[in-house]
Amino acid sequence: MTNLNKAAAMTKVWEGRRAWQMAPVCCCGCDTRLEVDEKPDRQKYFAQGHDARLKSILRKVLAGQMKRADIPQAARTNLARLKFVQASPEFKRAFARPGQRQLRGQAKMAIE
Ligand SMILES: [Zn+2]
Numbered sequence: 001m002t003n004l005n006k007a008a009a010m011t012k013v014w015e016g017r018r019a020w021q022m023a024p025v026c027c028c029g030c031d032t033r034l035e036v037d038e039k040p041d042r043q044k045y046f047a048q049g050h051d052a053r054l055k056s057i058l059r060k061v062l063a064g065q066m067k068r069a070d071i072p073q074a075a076r077t078n079l080a081r082l083k084f085v086q087a088s089p090e091f092k093r094a095f096a097r098p099g100q101r102q103l104r105g106q107a108k109m110a111i112e
């Protein structure tokens with residue numbers, strides 16, 4: 001990956017977070033709108049009990065029953081802030097991109 005591409009990808013992630021912060025939705029993929037908390041460290045990332053839904057999605061990805069591409073965009077955007085994901089090497093692995101090949105596949109999907 002060239003430095004230029006890397007910078008573009010980082011900008012995209014940053015913009016995604018900003019957009020999410022303006023209008024937060026549940027990270028399980030159900031798109032339930034969440035209230036914006038004035039204190040960022042108190043911002044909620046899930047509707048009541050929906051963290052369990054994301055956990056179940058991640059378990060299916062790890063078991064090969066779902067694809068990484070099926071992980072909700074909101075969850076990817078907030079990956080670094082989802083405490084139960086950061087606390088679990090297993091869940092983090094569900095988000096991990098195995099290599100360049102996967103990256104290229106995702107870029108293609110984004111264009112389509
Ligand atoms: Zn939800």
